[in-house]
Every structure is written in C-alpha cells, then in structure tokens.
Amino acid sequence: MALHRSICETLLAKVGIEMQKKSTLPLSDANANRKRKEVCSKETLVKLLRWHFGYPDFRGMQLDAIQSVLSGNDCFCLMPTGGGKSMCYQIPALAKPGIVLVDTTVMSDFCSADSLNGRHLLENQVMALKEKGIAADFLSSTKTADAKVKCSVTDTRISIMTDSITLKGSNFIIASRVIAIFTIHEDLDSGKPSTRLLYVTPELIATPGFMSKLTKIYTRGLLNLIAIDEAHCISSWGHDFRPSYRKLSSLRSHLPDVPILALTATAAPKVQKDVVESLRMQNPLILKSSFNRPNIYYEVRYKDLLDDAFADLSNTLKSLGDVCAIVYCLERSMCDDLSSNLSQSGISCAAYHAGLNNKMRTSVLDDWISSKIKVIVATVAFGYAFPFLLAIRSTDYNDFWHDTWCDIYQAKMLCDGTFVETKGHGAMMLLSLWSSFRMVSGDLLLGIDRKDVRIVCHFNIPKSMEAFYQESGRAGRDQLPSRSLLYYGIDDRKRMEFILSKSGSKKSSSSQEESSKISLIAFNQIVEYCEGSGCRRKRILESFGEEVTASLCGKTCDACRHANLVARCLEDLKTVCALRHKNVSSRVFITSSTAATTGEQLSEFWNRGEEASGSEEDISDSEDGNEVINNLTSSKLQSRLGVNEKLAMLQRAEENFYRNNNTYKQNNKGDKNAISDPMRGSSRQRLQNALKQGHQRLDDFKIEVDTSASFLEDECYKKYGKAGKSFYYSQVASTVRWLTTATSSELMNRLCAINASAEAEQSLTPAEQPFKPPPTLDPCAEDTGNEYSDNARSETSPCIVPMESCSFNNTNLPQIPSFSEFVNSRKTKGEQLNDTKKHSRTEKRMRMH
Ligand SMILES: Nc1ncnc2c1ncn2[C@@H]1O[C@H](COP(=O)(O)OP(=O)(O)OP(=O)(O)O)[C@@H](O)[C@H]1O
Numbered sequence: 001m002a003l004h005r006s007i008c009e010t011l012l013a014k015v016g017i018e019m020q021k022k023s024t025l026p027l028s029d030a031n032a033n034r035k036r037k038e039v040c041s042k043e044t045l046v047k048l049l050r051w052h053f054g055y056p057d058f059r060g061m062q063l064d065a066i067q068s069v070l071s072g073n074d075c076f077c078l079m080p081t082g083g084g085k086s087m088c089y090q091i092p093a094l095a096k097p098g099i100v101l102v103d104t105t106v107m108s109d110f111c112s113a114d115s116l117n118g119r120h121l122l123e124n125q126v127m128a129l130k131e132k133g134i135a136a137d138f139l140s141s142t143k144t145a146d147a148k149v150k151c152s153v154t155d156t157r158i159s160i161m162t163d164s165i166t167l168k169g170s171n172f173i174i175a176s177r178v179i180a181i182f183t184i185h186e187d188l189d190s191g192k193p194s195t196r197l198l199y200v201t202p203e204l205i206a207t208p209g210f211m212s213k214l215t216k217i218y219t220r221g222l223l224n225l226i227a228i229d230e231a232h233c234i235s236s237w238g239h240d241f242r243p244s245y246r247k248l249s250s251l252r253s254h255l256p257d258v259p260i261l262a263l264t265a266t267a268a269p270k271v272q273k274d275v276v277e278s279l280r281m282q283n284p285l286i287l288k289s290s291f292n293r294p295n296i297y298y299e300v301r302y303k304d305l306l307d308d309a310f311a312d313l314s315n316t317l318k319s320l321g322d323v324c325a326i327v328y329c330l331e332r333s334m335c336d337d338l339s340s341n342l343s344q345s346g347i348s349c350a351a352y353h354a355g356l357n358n359k360m361r362t363s364v365l366d367d368w369i370s371s372k373i374k375v376i377v378a379t380v381a382f383g384y385a386f387p388f389l390l391a392i393r394s395t396d397y398n399d400f401w402h403d404t405w406c407d408i409y410q411a412k413m414l415c416d417g418t419f420v421e422t423k424g425h426g427a428m429m430l431l432s433l434w435s436s437f438r439m440v441s442g443d444l445l446l447g448i449d450r451k452d453v454r455i456v457c458h459f460n461i462p463k464s465m466e467a468f469y470q471e472s473g474r475a476g477r478d479q480l481p482s483r484s485l486l487y488y489g490i491d492d493r494k495r496m497e498f499i500l501s502k503s504g505s506k507k508s509s510s511s512q513e514e515s516s517k518i519s520l521i522a523f524n525q526i527v528e529y530c531e532g533s534g535c536r537r538k539r540i541l542e543s544f545g546e547e548v549t550a551s552l553c554g555k556t557c558d559a560c561r562h563a564n565l566v567a568r569c570l571e572d573l574k575t576v577c578a579l580r581h582k583n584v585s586s587r588v589f590i591t592s593s594t595a596a597t598t599g600e601q602l603s604e605f606w607n608r609g610e611e612a613s614g615s616e617e618d619i620s621d622s623e624d625g626n627e628v629i630n631n632l633t634s635s636k637l638q639s640r641l642g643v644n645e646k647l648a649m650l651q652r653a654e655e656n657f658y659r660n661n662n663t664y665k666q667n668n669k670g671d672k673n674a675i676s677d678p679m680r681g682s683s684r685q686r687l688q689n690a691l692k693q694g695h696q697r698l699d700d701f702k703i704e705v706d707t708s709a710s711f712l713e714d715e716c717y718k719k720y721g722k723a724g725k726s727f728y729y730s731q732v733a734s735t736v737r738w739l740t741t742a743t744s745s746e747l748m749n750r751l752c753a754i755n756a757s758a759e760a761e762q763s764l765t766p767a768e769q770p771f772k773p774p775p776t777l778d779p780c781a782e783d784t785g786n787e788y789s790d791n792a793r794s795e796t797s798p799c800i801v802p803m804e805s806c807s808f809n810n811t812n813l814p815q816i817p818s819f820s821e822f823v824n825s826r827k828t829k830g831e832q833l834n835d836t837k838k839h840s841r842t843e844k845r846m847r848m849h
C-alpha cells in the first residue's frame with residue numbers, strides 16, 4: 001500500500017497534476033450548516049465568490065439558484081449561454097462540507113467519444129478549479145482502449161473499485177488518470193471526503209457500482225446536491241444519442257431528498273416540463289433569465305447572393321483583426337476544406353472534429369485555448385447519424401468508401417464499442433457512420449470556457465434555433481461586443497431538411513417519425529430566422545417564448561440596422577431561388593411550419609421516390625439500417641470485446657453478407673439493386689431539367705441539352721452502374737447539383753466535346769452521319785482506330801466513347817477493397833511498421849490509395 005501511494009505520488013507529480021493552490025475560505029457557519037438545510041446568507045456567499053473567483057457580485061439569478069438548493073429545494077435554472085450557470089453549483093460546493101455531484105455533458109461527450117480528449121479537457125477544467133481552491137475532480141465510465149504500457153500496479157484495485165472500467169493497460173497519461181481514479185475512490189470511501197465538486201457522466205451514474213457508492217455517501221449525509229448541467233439533453237437529445245441521460249431519473253428514487261439542480265440554456269416549455277418530470281423534481285423553483293445576449297450582434301449573409309462565400313468569410317475574419325473566432329460547419333470534410341482555405345489566406349486557423357486523431361485534437365484545442373490559433377473550424381452539434389449516410393453518399397463514391405472504412409477503424413478507438421453483427425456493407429457503413437457522427441454530435445466545443453470569442457460564424461445552417469443559440473452563444477462570454485454571422489444557403493437548407501426528414505423514414509417506428517417531425521418544425525424556426533425580414537434578436541427570443549419589444553434590439557442585428565439592405569437581399573434571394581430551383585417547390589418565404597413536414601420533394605437527394613421504382617434496397621431505407629440502429633442501442637456486446645475481436649466480427653459479417661446475398665440473388669431472379677431502363681430515363685429527365693435551368697441561369701449557355709443529359713447520365717451509369725442504384729442515384733444527384741451551380745466555362749469544359757461532336761454531326765447530311773464516336777472526343781482514337789466496341793457503347797448515347805478513354809474526365813477508379821482486404825491491409829501495414837521499428841504513429845486516417 002505504501003508502495004502504491006509513493007508510485008501514485010511520483011506519477012501525479014510527473015504528469016503535473018496540480019494540488020490546490022488556494023485554501024478553502026474558512027466559514028464560521030460551515031459546520032453548523034452541515035446537517036441543517038439552512039440558507040447561507042448573501043454576505044457569506046458573496047465572500048466565497050470573491051475569495052475563490054474574484055468576482056464582485058453574483059449575476060442575474062445565480063444567488064437565487066444557489067440559495068434555493070442550499071436550502072434543500074429542487075431548482076430548474078434557465079440561463080443564457082455564458083450566463084454563469086456553473087457558479088450555481090460551484091458555490092454550493094464551497095458553502096458546506098460534503099459533495100456536490102455534477103452530471104455534465106462535456107464529460108459525457110468527450111469521454112464516450114474520445115477518452116483522451118475528454119480527460120484532457122476535464123483535467124484542464126478541474127485544474128482551473130483546483131487553482132481557485134476548490135477540491136474538484138471527475139470520474140467517468142470511460143474505457144481505456146490503448147494498450148501500450150502495462151499498468152500492473154493499479155489493475156486489481158481499479159477492477160475491484162469500478163465495475164465499469166475495463167483496464168487493459170495504459171500509456172503514461174492513462175496511467176496517471178487511473179491512479180487519480182484510485183485516489184478519488186479512496187477519498188469517496190473515506191467517510192470524510194475532501195472532494196467537494198465531483199463531475200461525473202450519466203453513464204457512470206447508471207452503473208450499479210457507482211450508484212451504491214453514491215448511496216453510501218448519501219447515507220452518511222455527505223451528498224449535498226446533484227447538478228445536471230445541460231439538462232436539455234434529457235429531453236430534446238436524450239432519446240437520440242444520450243439515452244444514458246434518461247437513467248438519471250433513478251437518482252431521485254435512490255437518493256430521495258438530495259436537491260436536484262437542472263441547468264440549461266436551451267429549454268422550450270415542453271423541454272422544461274420533460275426535464276422536470278424525468279428527473280422527478282419536486283416543486284422546483286423555476287428560475288428563468290432572459291435569453292437575450294445584448295452583446296452579440298446578429299447577422300445573416302446569403303450564400304446564393306455571394307460570389308464566393310469562402311472569400312467572404314475569410315475577408316470578414318481578416319477585417320476583424322487578430323481575434324478569437326469559431327466557425328461551425330456541417331461536415332468534417334467542409335471543416336478541413338474551410339480551415340485550409342482560411343489558412344492559405346493567412347488566417348491562423350485549424351479544423352477540429354472527431355475525425356482527427358486524439359493527439360491532433362488535443363493539440364488544436366490547446367493551441368486555440370492558449371491563443372496560438374485564432375480561429376477554430378468545428379463541426380456543428382448533431383444527433384442523427386442515419387441520414388448522414390445519404391448526404392455523404394452524394395459525394396464522391398471512393399472518398400465516401402474510404403472514409404467509411406476509416407471511420408470503422410477509428411470507431412474502434414473512439415466510440416464505446418457498440419459493434420453489432422450486421423448484414424453487410426450497408427449496415428456496416430451505417431454502423432461506422434453512426435459511430436463517427438455520434439462522436440461529433442453534441443458540439444465538441446461545448447463547455448470550453450473561452451471567454452473572448454469575438455465572432456461565431458455558421459458556415460452551414462444549424463439544425464434548430466436552440467442549436468444556433470447554443471453555438472452562437474459561445475461568442476462574447478466576457479460580455480464584450482461580439483458577433484454571430486450565419487451564412488445561409490438554399491442548398492444547405494435543403495440538405496438539412498433532407499437529413500432531418502430522413503431521421504424518421506417511412507419504415508421507421510412511429511416515434512422516429514415523430515422525432516423527425518419535431519426536428520423539422522424546430523428547423524423551420526431557424527429557416528424563418530434567415531428568411532424573415534424582421535429583427536433577428538426578437539425572433540430568437542420569441543422562439544424561446546420571450547415576449548420582447550421592438551426597441552429591445554437597439555439596432556444590434558442586421559435586420560434592424562440595415563433594414564433596406566436586408567429586404568433587398570431577401571428579394572434577390574427569392575429571384576435566384578425561383579430561377580435556380582424552378583422544378584423544385586421552393587420553401588423560401590414559406591413560413592408555415594408544416595411546409596417542412598409534408599414530405600414535399602425538396603432536393604435532388606430525396607426525390608428519389610419519384611424515380612421509377614424507388615429504392616427498396618437503399619442503404620437508407622433498408623431494414624438492415626433500422627436493425628443496426630436498433631441494435632446499436634441494445635447491443636449486448638458493448639465494449640467488452642477487444643478491438644481485434646470486433647474487427648474479426650465485422651469481417652465475418654461481411655462474409656455472411658456475401659454468402660447470403662449470393663443465395664438471395666440466385667433465389668430471386670432479378671437483382672433489386674439493378675438499375676432499370678425507366679430509372680435511367682428518369683435520371684436523364686432530371687439532368688435535362690437541370691441543364692434547362694442552366695439555360696435560364698446563364699446568358700452564354702450553348703450546350704445541347706438532350707445529348708448532354710444523355711452523356712452525363714451515361715457517365716453516371718458507367719461509373720456506378722455496377723455498384724447499384726444507391727450509388728448511381730447519388731452520382732446523378734451530385735451531377736444535378738453541380739449543374740445548378742456550374743459556370744458556363746465549367747459546363748463547356750465538361751461538355752464541349754460532346755457538343756462539338758453534335759455540331760460536327762449537324763454539319764453533315766443525315767446520310768453522312770456516322771454511328772461512331774467523334775474523333776475529337778476520343779483521345780485514344782489513334783490507338784483504337786475503328787475498334788470501338790459495341791459493348792462500350794451506351795444504348796442511350798450512341799455517339800459517346802467510353803468514359804475511361806476520355807482524357808478530359810478520367811474516371812478510372814481505384815479498386816474498392818472489401819472489408820477483409822481493408823483489415824488485412826491494416827495488418828500488413830502494422831507488421832511492416834513493426835518490422836521497421838517505426839513506433840511513431842503515422843497518419844491515423846488510413847489512406848487506401
Ligand atoms: N457572477 C459572475 N461575475 C462575473 N463573471 C462570472 C460570474 N459568474 C460566472 N462568471 C463567468 O462567466 C463565464 C461563463 O460562465 P459559465 O461557463 O458558468 O456559463 P454557462 O451559463 O455555463 O454557459 P454555457 O451555457 O455556455 O455553458 C465564466 O467565465 C464565468 O467565470
């Protein structure tokens with residue numbers, strides 16, 4: 001034991017775990033208050049605030065909340081972002097001996113997604129509190145996945161003390177953490193814990209081991225308060241990806257008279273009701289501060305009216321000088337692109353998302369917090385993984401594929417290991433994407449207390465007003481003037497609507513449909529915020545049920561300050577939209593909240609239903625998918641299996657899939673995934689429509705529509721015909737999308753050859769017109785001569801050469817590896833690394849090229 005202690009101390013010293021720098025302020029009435037539920041006087045509490053935090057006085061409703069919980073009442077506290085909610089449980093932790101338990105999303109997100117980052121962040125937070133003289137610490141149910149260095153000293157004790165922690169060994173950082181857990185547990189068991197503020201995850205609370213520990217602390221009269229930070233997760237997000245929050249309801253039954261403090265910045269009345277009921281709060285004191293953030297200037301810019309939104313963003317950031325900023329976007333790839341784009345234009349910036357490896361994320365975060373990096377480009381909060389599959393599928397097939405395997409690879413390291421036996425690629429993709437998006441979900445920057453963020457830009461529309469408020473609220477936590485800038489694009493809006501509408505597909509359960517409807521209604525609020533001409537601030541506040549006067553804003557939003565300009569922009573947007581999306585019923589300026597939920601055909605992604613027979617076997621709609629989603633939440637396998645076992649399991653699943661699939665195909669004459677002629681016809685029609693729109697949009701449009709549509713369709717078919725209709729549709733969709741934005745010269749570049757050939761053919765008499773590829777099109781013509789085979793000829797566009805031979809669009813695709821190949825390539829790679837004694841970690845993101 002003595003040996004253990006000395007090792008602990010040495011290691012703690014080595015990793016620099018800070019001891020408290022400030023002593024706790026001695027309070028004369030502290031002991032007297034120990035058992036009595038007595039309100040601390042305002043003076044005492046202000047003294048604590050000044051001593052530990054150096055602030056002169058409490059803000060807003062802080063004091064009411066603190067006094068309420070100290071007197072034993074439940075309290076529901078609604079405060080704006082940056083309003084100082086943490087103080088409402090930090091001060092009670094100082095006011096009496098005993099423990100304040102804080103259930104926090106920050107930990108939940110980070111620890112379940114990425115243990116090292118979670119720990120790193122929390123270590124920072126806890127260290128900051130320790131420096132203020134607060135005995136704070138944290139515990140989580142995080143599993144340690146890395147198995148580098150054996151940590152034999154603590155193995156046995158850890159497994160005895162926490163039934164949820166699977167320790168397989170550890171690198172140095174983890175070792176230090178493990179020892180810290182050891183000491184916290186010892187402290188909690190001691191009967192006289194020195195810990196005052198204990199941050200935990202809902203996952204940990206749900207474990208019987210920890211609950212029995214809590215019960216012991218409670219029976220000793222040492223549990224003073226349970227604080228649930230970001231309590232809205234119980235309601236609006238809990239069902240989707242934080243079911244563990246639901247388990248918090250057991251707190252009341254196990255610990256009946258410990259006051260509960262629920263804190264949130266985003267709670268609509270229905271959410272508030274849900275939180276109060278779920279936590280079984282009793283007559284809680286409801287404290288509501290205004291959501292108004294007077295120091296934030298709100299502005300919307302319209303992507304469709306900008307020449308170059310990237311450039312606009314970059315110029316805006318530059319014009320602000322060397323300030324700290326956050327840019328949010330929807331997808332990782334966008335994060336990376338945007339970040340490198342901004343860096344190229346001289347802005348100190350980095351991408352931050354779950355696709356980065358631990359080391360990278362930690363270092364980006366550190367650099368941003370310490371101001372080495374000024375701008376952080378992060379993914380927005382998102383709770384749905386399932387529909388992302390379709391969104392991503394519309395991007396390049398190969399990139400998508402590679403990303404997917406990479407995600408599986410990363411998921412084993414980052415997520416909590418919910419792997420299930422699945423039926424093949426579709427399901428595995430869903431699984432991996434689910435994992436990866438679960439990782440990004442919940443705003444990775446949540447809980448980071450960087451006060452001087454001067455501007456928050458949304459480069460893609462957020463999913464709801466609540467998400468927008470949370471994210472934009474990261475600006476100006478120091479109360480100094482700051483900005484929120486949202487770039488609104490019609491395509492972005494459609495993409496988000498699609499994603500949200502697909503979150504409850506027709507084959508899903510009714511609750512999923514319901515949640516999809518709710519999401520779309522919530523999304524409509526943020527669309528109205530962008531498309532409406534009235535005061536932005538008023539709109540935000542009204543969406544949270546606050547009634548405000550028009551004068552409240554005081555020209556601190558673009559709609560109030562530049563009313564005419566905004567009105568003009570909205571008019572222009574209307575026109576652009578009418579031109580660009582002629583065949584798609586536009587929702588611009590349709591403000592009825594039901595419009596989004598009526599299932600209208602909103603974009604190229606989701607009007608697949610109208611295309612011939614639909615896509616029964618689509619990954620999106622497959623029973624497989626639902627099964628995976630269902631299994632994901634109920635999987636018994638959970639994290640108990642090792643990584644290699646999980647990979648082996650996926651490999652087996654793939655083999656089974658192919659076996660079953662072949663049998664299925666033999667038993668069913670037609671392949672459901674095959675692309676039929678009517679489907680191809682319908683795709684050609686869509687491409688024609690898009691080309692016709694181009695005709696209207698562009699003055700110098702000289703493209704022959706029908707032939708070009710056939711050409712493009714043929715291109716899609718050749719590229720993805722064999723992969724099945726899902727990928728074929730995606731390719732058609734992205735081609736349509738490209739057509740709606742392409743410039744004349746881009747169109748000409750891609751289609752000039754075919755149009756040149758059409759023109760050439762027109763100049764010939766019908767008798768002269770050859771049934772062969774035009775020489776200009778075929779760079780290999782000299783080699784192939786007239787050997788152009790009938791097989792390579794498209795039935796729909798007879799004058800087109802095989803795409804593979806066209807130099808202007810070389811679509812030779814790298815081979816797509818099967819999952820087994822992928823795993824084996826990893827193994828080989830690993831062996832090679834061992835052979836050459838390369839211990840340094842190379843790029844985590846595996847490249848298949
Ligand atoms: N009474 C106070 N006076 C001055 N500053 C304060 C006071 N209370 C809290 N703060 C500071 O305000 C900042 C925001 O506080 P905190 O992180 O608790 O906000 P929050 O309400 O939890 O925000 P979010 O919703 O973004 O998590 C912190 O830097 C905190 O130290």
Ligand SMILES: [Mg+2]
Binds near residue numbers: 085086229
């Ligand atoms: Mg907070």
